[in-house]
Every structure is written in structure tokens, then in C-alpha cells.
Amino acid sequence: MQDFSYQPAGFVTLLGGGESDSQTISMCLSHAPHLVAADGGANRALELGHMPDLVIGDFDSISDNTRALIAPERLYPVLEQDSTDFAKCLRHIHSPLVLAAGFTGARIDHELAVYNVLVRQPAGRCIVVGGEDICFHAPRHISLEVGQGTRVSLFAMQPVCGTSRGLRWPIDGIEMAPMGRCGTSNEATEARVTLSFERDGMLIILPRDQLAQVIAVLRTAPA
Structure with a gap:
């Protein structure tokens, strides 16, 4: 079948x-x-x-x-x-x-x-x-109310550049790639974290207690 x-x-x-x-x-x-x-x-x-x-x-x-x-x-x-x-x-x-x-x-x-x-x-x-965690393929633009101090990890599955607001270590101007830079254990410095990516291929990894609000955001986020 x-x-x-x-x-x-x-x-x-x-x-x-x-x-x-x-x-x-x-x-x-x-x-x-x-x-x-x-x-x-x-x-x-x-x-x-x-x-x-x-x-x-x-x-x-x-x-x-x-x-x-x-x-x-x-x-x-x-x-x-x-x-x-x-x-x-x-x-x-x-x-x-x-x-x-x-x-x-x-x-x-x-x-x-x-x-x-x-x-x-x-x-x-x-x-x-x-x-412990959830992982999803990031839309080109996403804004999440994760709460200050929350771990926000990024892992690119192909070369990806982007911008961020609300992260301890901003990603602006950095190309992430599987054999290059990754964004393990970044951290939210504000209640809201906003991320934009130039192309598909970025995985976002968050603590599991963020599941409900990630579902709510992904229901309305543009691809």
C-alpha cells in the first residue's frame, strides 16, 4: 500500500x-x-x-x-x-x-x-x-516569547546567515554551517527573541517547556 x-x-x-x-x-x-x-x-x-x-x-x-x-x-x-x-x-x-x-x-x-x-x-x-528539548525547522522569520535566561540553540543544516534580537550572542553577520559555526547554548537576554534567516535550513532547539507557545507561533508564522 x-x-x-x-x-x-x-x-x-x-x-x-x-x-x-x-x-x-x-x-x-x-x-x-x-x-x-x-x-x-x-x-x-x-x-x-x-x-x-x-x-x-x-x-x-x-x-x-x-x-x-x-x-x-x-x-x-x-x-x-x-x-x-x-x-x-x-x-x-x-x-x-x-x-x-x-x-x-x-x-x-x-x-x-x-x-x-x-x-x-x-x-x-x-x-x-x-x-529535555524540542527542535524544529525555523521559518525565515520568527518571534518567540521564551523568557529571559532561556537557552536558545541554533544549528544550521546548510550555510545560513541571519539576524537576531534578544540573544546574549547576536548572530548578525555570522554564517552558520554544519562544518562551521553553530549556535549551541545561546541565551535570551529579553523576554522576546526575534530571529530572521536569509534561507531555509536552520534548526531551533529550545527547552521542552516552550512547546505550547512554539506551537501557537508556528500556526501563524510565514514559511
């Missing part, structure tokens, strides 16, 4: 097979109530007492027991091996916003692949939710 589209009425929580806990999943579902599992993420969903609306992936990680407990009409195998399960899910989910949990903290190669896919998605479409 290769050609399908999942278009729920609201936001989607996407659960992977990496590290996650009941608090994280409940928090995501409170904002994005439609649950989709990426392959082996279905095992974790059932362990935590959640039945996914859909399971998408190449099905090399979902257990036989889990598969037997999920109705066949909820199973959407995508067998090609040219993309990750995370990429497969985002390709077939058509929602304004996806909260992706269970995609960090396990295998490093899997987590790096997630950020590779994330930055190739439209800016602001997906937020990766980890145990």
Missing part, C-alpha cells in the same frame, strides 16, 4: 521507536490528538495504552504481537527502502503540524537521519519532542 494520504481534522502526534515515556506522549496528544505510529513506534504506543490511528513504515520493527492487536485497516506498509520510516510518515501525513516523539535518544544514526528529514520539510511543519 504505497499511495495514501492521512488528513485528520487536527494536529498529529507521530510516535517512533526511540526513547519516550507516558508523560511525553500525553503532553503531545494534548496538543495533537491524532496518533500515528512509525513502524516500531506501534509497540511503544500499545505498551503505553494508546491505539494508533495508523501505523506507517516498512514494518521491520513492529512485533508480531503488536501487529495482531491492530486492525488491518490501520496498517499502512510502505516497503521502499530509499527513505526512513520518519520520512515515510511525513510524506503521507497531511496535517498543518506534526509533533514527533520517540525519535531521539536511542541510535545516533537514526536521530541524525531525523534532523536530515526535518530540515527538508516545510519550515515549522514538524516539531521533534525529546526528553
Whole structure:
């Protein structure tokens, strides 16, 4: 089953097979109530007492027991091996916003692949939710009420220049790049931080307690 589209009425929580806990999943579902599992993420969903609306992936990680407990009409195998399960899910989910949990903290190669896919998605479409942080592909312009003293990290997935207001270490005139400068552990010196970038490709990493207001901002931010 290769050609399908999942278009729920609201936001989607996407659960992977990496590290996650009941608090994280409940928090995501409170904002994005439609649950989709990426392959082996279905095992974790059932362990935590959640039945996914859909399971998408190449099905090399979902257990036989889990598969037997999920109705066949909820199973959407995508067998090609040219993309990750995370990429497969985002390709077939058509929602304004996806909260992706269970995609960090396990295998490093899997987590790096997630950020590779994330930055190739439209800016602001997906937020990766980890145990401590959230990460999203930045729109060209964004203004966030993070609060003074909040950690604001920037990581460019291609050479990107930008401007900032409200950061301890301004980024104006600095080109960031994967093999060059990065913006780890910058800090807000004002309640509001405003960032502008000349092109796509910048990841913003914030503490997890910023999730609700980031969702609110991304709903209205231009790409």
C-alpha cells in the first residue's frame, strides 16, 4: 500500500521507536490528538495504552504481537527502502503540524537521519519532542516569547546567515554551517527573541517547556 494520504481534522502526534515515556506522549496528544505510529513506534504506543490511528513504515520493527492487536485497516506498509520510516510518515501525513516523539535518544544514526528529514520539510511543519528539548525547522522569520535566561540553540543544516534580537550572542553577520559555526547554548537576554534567516535550513532547539507557545507561533508564522 504505497499511495495514501492521512488528513485528520487536527494536529498529529507521530510516535517512533526511540526513547519516550507516558508523560511525553500525553503532553503531545494534548496538543495533537491524532496518533500515528512509525513502524516500531506501534509497540511503544500499545505498551503505553494508546491505539494508533495508523501505523506507517516498512514494518521491520513492529512485533508480531503488536501487529495482531491492530486492525488491518490501520496498517499502512510502505516497503521502499530509499527513505526512513520518519520520512515515510511525513510524506503521507497531511496535517498543518506534526509533533514527533520517540525519535531521539536511542541510535545516533537514526536521530541524525531525523534532523536530515526535518530540515527538508516545510519550515515549522514538524516539531521533534525529546526528553529535555524540542527542535524544529525555523521559518525565515520568527518571534518567540521564551523568557529571559532561556537557552536558545541554533544549528544550521546548510550555510545560513541571519539576524537576531534578544540573544546574549547576536548572530548578525555570522554564517552558520554544519562544518562551521553553530549556535549551541545561546541565551535570551529579553523576554522576546526575534530571529530572521536569509534561507531555509536552520534548526531551533529550545527547552521542552516552550512547546505550547512554539506551537501557537508556528500556526501563524510565514514559511
